[in-house]
Amino acid sequence: MKDVQHYMADVGKRACVSARHMARAETGLKNDALNAIAAAIENSAAMLIEHNARDLEAGRQRGLDAALLDRLALDESRIAGMADGLRQVAQLSDPIGEIDQLAYRPSGIQVGRMRVPLGVIGIIYESRPNVTADAAGLCLKSGNAAILRGGSEALHSNQAIARCIRQGLESAGLNADAVQVIETTDRAAVGELLRMKEHVDVIVPRGGKGLIERVMSESLVPVIKHLHGVCHVYIDDKADVAKAVKVAFNAKTQRYGTCNTMETLLVAQAIAAQVLPELVEKYRDEEVELRGCAQTRDIIAGLSAATDADWDEEYLAPVLSIKVVADLDEAMEHIHRYGSDHTEAIVTEDFHRAQRFLREVDSSSVMVNASTRFADGFEYGLGAEIGISTDKLHARGPVGLEGLTSQKYIVIGDGHIRE
């Protein structure tokens, strides 16, 4: 325990020193490092697969389930994916140093804002080792130092990736401590990380609800996180039925395990009998389990009943709850009560209602006539994302490079003083 404390304090101090170097690092050097890390990862494919095999073997012995083992596994294509991701981040424009809104004030001074790194970013994640490379890339490009703590089941894989990162940083002449991957599986290290207010500027947890809740309850450092995604599609009675079916089907079935997948479908009473039969048939073809309110079950035979618990549930699975509502107001009321502030969509041809939904629904992404599955950093043009925030302060929605930065004011005068 004492050792973990010392170890983490040392990691924190190194990160702080490194953060000052990184804040000043030239764009070209950061891109060189990203490309060098990508090359090191590709060139080390055999080594990475070998270390990953040790994690997989240990996982099998500990009885990890197939889904978890799959997430843990690295193969040639996933390794190429990590390298590609880093090269893509190298291509993004550098947010650091950008000056915004620089303008003269009546006093004669110029005032503007300059984009700057946050400093030290702690990222806590679970089994997928590719997060090590992805997170390192985003922190590096945004001029931050990173402390990465992956799942203990991926320790060997993460350490092997860490060596590639260090090699890339060194070959570009950047401080090798800019990305530190925690070397201990002791859970106390996470606790230490969450208490290092002096050394860490923000924590980004990536993983299941259990991890996020632990981070939320323990962290003394500010956290960028989303807890869960109970996303809604509301089919208004002024909806185009074909668009409604297309959007509601895609929002549920395009992928089940993602946080932007629809979990509850709300349908206006006046259009329910028209749109539900066709939709339900399509869901049944995909073997989606449907749970309906009383009115839904009046229209569709053989549905199981949705209980109150269903409206709160993030299934992350081929399960959908359906509720018939009177109108837009009831839909928005339901979303306000049960939603998780992640992503909500309305399907309507009515301009006024679309405008109201956009304005009044208080979620990190609010959509009209589009699938909730679009809520994603790549789809939004951020280039990459470190996560999705459902909080209101700082970043909201998909968090890309900009979410890992802040803006300071700059003032330029020529001997100006305040009268």
Added chain:
Amino acid sequence: MKDVQHYMADVGKRACVSARHMARAETGLKNDALNAIAAAIENSAAMLIEHNARDLEAGRQRGLDAALLDRLALDESRIAGMADGLRQVAQLSDPIGEIDQLAYRPSGIQVGRMRVPLGVIGIIYESRPNVTADAAGLCLKSGNAAILRGGSEALHSNQAIARCIRQGLESAGLNADAVQVIETTDRAAVGELLRMKEHVDVIVPRGGKGLIERVMSESLVPVIKHLHGVCHVYIDDKADVAKAVKVAFNAKTQRYGTCNTMETLLVAQAIAAQVLPELVEKYRDEEVELRGCAQTRDIIAGLSAATDADWDEEYLAPVLSIKVVADLDEAMEHIHRYGSDHTEAIVTEDFHRAQRFLREVDSSSVMVNASTRFADGFEYGLGAEIGISTDKLHARGPVGLEGLTSQKYIVIGDGHIRE
């Protein structure tokens, strides 16, 4: 205690309900309310002065010092100042609903960001009753609900102002709970406010270090704050001496009690003998107490020695510590070590060094050839400020209307789905 808990829970719930109304309130209505509150305050001048007299009398009996009694006092001119402030906020453009960067993505959807209120803002402040009107105005214009907790010594004044606010909100047809002023002086109410994560989105403490430290250590709600302002001016050896004297004199003496006042002057060795004698003479004319490092004292006779504690100190008084440094790097190192991330200025004619200072100094405001006293919401063109943040997440520097808002993503499609 039980009563305070119930009372605060009720305040929190009302604020949440009101926040949803306020988020939708039209700009015209919000401006009407601001102007109506201004009128109510002016028309109630006699009543306000009467209630304020009770606070002043109680303060005198409790032995408050003259400075505190002065801060607490309301007169015709301060009352007119509150009304003017509210009318100025009415004139500012409404940030809510502003849509930014709306653009088509390759998938065919349009993605942009819409500015939205934070929700419920808790403001904790000390003796000055005009903060009640100022804070209410900013929260109202930015579409938030406010819970205001003023100093117990200003209770009657604040309650009287609260009645004017309520009257103005009602006359404009807005929810009267949009601004709630806590009616109890029980300190437990502050503790409750800091724990109401469910009902409060952000806390803004305004006051001395004791208050801010209490808020920081107890709050479960995110806080926008600055702890203290140890601001520096660095006179580079490439400075124009006349500008340096002007800026360094103004930064210290224009006002002593403000957080953007310079507390430590750093002077490059090569210019110290040239600039210090003239500056010191000016400071001495103003009876500023000077404390110098050994090198400073070699140049200026009769100075007391600055100790290590001086570099950490926010004097808020006519006291200044002076240190001679070798060069820009030593100056930035000193600022990094002792600064409070508030406001730092360099005086130099050297372009490269000015650029380095702007880029490398990690403070909420960084200046070239301008007095630190400019770090202020009005001077920066924000129209008004609720405080100055030295944090890195969310708002940094002077916090105006925009700092009380957030941005959500909006997505517009026409039946678009993710492939």
